[in-house]
Amino acid sequence: MSKSNIELQKFRTKRGKRLLTHLISTSLQYKLWIAFLLLLIVLGLIGYYRQLRYGLVVTAMRDYTSWGIYISNFVFFVAISLVGSLFSSILKLNKNLWARPLTRISEIIAVAAIICAAVIIIVDMGRPDRIFYVITHLRIQSPIIWDVIIISTYLVISILLLYISLLPDIALCRDRLTEIPKWKKTLYRITAINWHNHPKQIAMLQKVNKILAIAILPVAFAIHTVTSWLFATTWRPGWDSTNLGPYFVSGAFMAGAAVIIVAMYFVRKHLKLSKYITNIHFDKMGKLLVLLSLVYLYFNINEYLGPAFKMVGVEGEHITELFVGNYAPMYWFVQLGGLILPIIFLMFNRFRKPLPILIISIFVVLGAWFKRFLIVIPSLQHPYLPIQGVDESYLHYNPTWEEWAITISSFAWLLLIITVLIKLFPVIPIKKYKQGSETIFKQNIF
C-alpha cells in the first residue's frame, strides 16, 4: 500500500520529496519497532498493575532506601528534556544556523521526556489516587509543589514551541499531501488551524517564536534547579550541597546533547536524511558535547572534592562508599566512561564521525542514567543514625523486576512518543522564512 502511495504522490521539489516521504510510506522496520515498543509497554503495565494491586511492596524500596530508580529515572527525564531549550533558545538566539535542522527533533524529545517525567513521578507515588491533592491541598512551601508548577509550565512552553514552529509545515502537509488516509487529512486540517502563510500570520509566528525562545530559557534552568532542590533541601550526605543546582543543570545539558546525537544518527539513517543531517552536524555536536561535558566536569569536581577532602561523618562514609565501596564500579564507570573518556575522544577529529560519536554518546547517556542512580540511592543509605533493628532487606537496594519493567517501559513510552511524532510531522523544518524587517515568504519550495 505504501509503495503505491509514494508513487502516486507528486512532489514539487527533491527537498519536499526527501522530507515528506516518511510521512506517507510505512516500512516493515517501522512496524516491527512499534510492536517492540508496545511489547515493552505491556510488560511495564503488568508490573504497574501488580504495584497498584499489592502496593509499593513489590518494589525493592524500603524505609531507608525510600526513593529508588523511579526517582532517578525522573531526574534523568527532566535532564534530557532540557535539550529542547538548548536548541530552540540558546543556539537559536546565538544565530547558530547549522543547528536549525536539529531544532524540531530536540523539541520533540523535550516534550516526550517531560511527559514521561510527569508520568514516572505518579508511578512513584504511594497513593496515585490522591494525585489531585497536590492541587486541592497544596502547600506552596513544599519544593514538590514548586516542581509541579515549574514542570507544568515547561511542558506548556515546550508544546507551544514545538507546535507553533510546526504550523507552516502542517499546513504544507494539508495542502500538498494527497495520498494519505482520511484521518491524517483531518488531523492536518484541524491542527493547521487555518494557517495560510499570510504575511501577517508569518510575522506573528516569528514574534511568538522569539518570545517563547526567550521565555523557555529561565524556565528550563528553573526546572532542573528546582528538581535539584528536592534533594538539596534535605540533610542527606551528597544532597546537602549548595552546588547541586548548577551541577544538575550542567549535567542535563550534557546528557541532552548526547541524546540528540543518538537521535540524529537513527533519524538520519532510517529516514534517509543524510542531505540534511550531515557529517558537519555530527562534528559540531561533538564539539558542543565536549564543551558541555567540560562544564559538567567542573561542577563534578566541585561536588566531590570538598567532602572528600574533609571526610566529615556520614558525608565521609558516603564518599568512601562511592569511591572504593559497593558503588565504586558504577561510580568509576560513570565518571570515566560517561564523562572523562568521551571528552578525551571527542577532542579528536576522527571520533566526531557519525558512528564513533554515536557509540560515545550512548556511553554518555548510560553514564547519565547511572549517575542519577548514584545521586539518589547511596545518599539514602547513609543516615545520621545507624541502620539497626530492621529487616535485613532494608539494608540493600536491588530493584525488582517490576521496577525494571516499569522503568524500561517508561523509555518505551518516550521512544514511542518520539517515533509517532516524527511519523506524523516533518522532522526537519521544511518551510523557510527570511528574517528581517520585511517578512518574505519563500514561495514554491516544492
Place this chain on the structure above:
Amino acid sequence: MENDTTKIPARRKFLIDLSNGSVLAIYGLSYNSISSCKQASEEKTTLMTTDGKLVQVPNSEIEEMEHLSHGASPKEARKGIPGKKFVMVVDLAKCKNAKNCIEACDKHHNLTPDRPYIKVLKMQDNEKSAPYWMPKKCFQCDNPPCVKVCPVGATYKRTDGIVLVDNERCIGCRFCMAACPYSARVFNWGAPPEGKLDIPYSPETSLPSQIGTVAKCDFCPEMLRQNKLPHCVTSCPNGVIYFGDEIDDTVTNGEETVRLSTLLKEKAGYRYMEELGTKPRVYYLPPVDRLFPFEETTQENS
C-alpha cells in the same frame, strides 16, 4: 482534658458502646470456659454489638478482645490538646535494651517487628568511649523538616507540640522520609498487617493503617487525651523514659515525677544533633553512672 466529653459526645458514646461490647464479650468467654466441660460447643451467647444490636454468636466463635481506645477524627486531631506542650526525656544511663517499649508500641500500633516506630540503637561515639543503648522515636521537632516539605499538609505540627500524619491526606511521595534526619518515619509499603480493622480512622492512633502512606511514632495522643502516659513509658521496666508537659515543667516515668528543668540541669540533658536546628522535643540524659553494664547479647536475643 475533662471537657472533651462535651466536645465530642459522639466519640465518647462510641467508646462506651464499645467497652460494653467488650465486657459482654469477656463475659461470654468466661461463660464458655465454664460450660465447655459440658461439651456444648454449639451453644450460643447473646451479645450486644457496637451499634447496639443484639446478636447470637456460637460460643466457639467468641474471642476475648482488648479494649480499643480511639483518637480524634482527622479534622479534630489537627488541633492538639489545649494548654499542653508535651516533652520527653530519655535517660540513657538506665536503658539496658529490654525492648519492652518496642513491643508495647508495636502491639498498640499494630506494627510488624521488621519495621517498628521505636528503635533501640547501639551507639558508640568513638573507639575509646563506651557503647550505650539509645532508644529513638520521633523527636516531634519544633522546627520539623518533614512538615516543611509535605506538599499537601498531610503531616502537621499541633499546638501541643506533637507532629502527626493524616493517612487520609498523605499521597505517598515519601519526601518527608528523605527530609527527616533521624529516619523516624516508616512507610506502609504493602497492605496493613492487621487486615481490616473495623474502626474509624484516627491520625492519633494511625489506625487502621493505610497502604501507600507514611507513619511514625505519635506520642500516643489518644492516651494523653485520657490523661494516661504513652505505651512506651509505662512498659519500660527501668523507668528510662520520662514524659510530661513543658508548661507544667513536670515529667514522670510512671514511678517518680520530677521537675523537667531540674532534671535537665542536674543530669546535663541535651538534644540529639542540636546543630541541625530542628529543635527536638525529646531530650537525652547522658549515659553516666549506669544502672546496668552494657551487654551486647540482649540485642541478639530478640
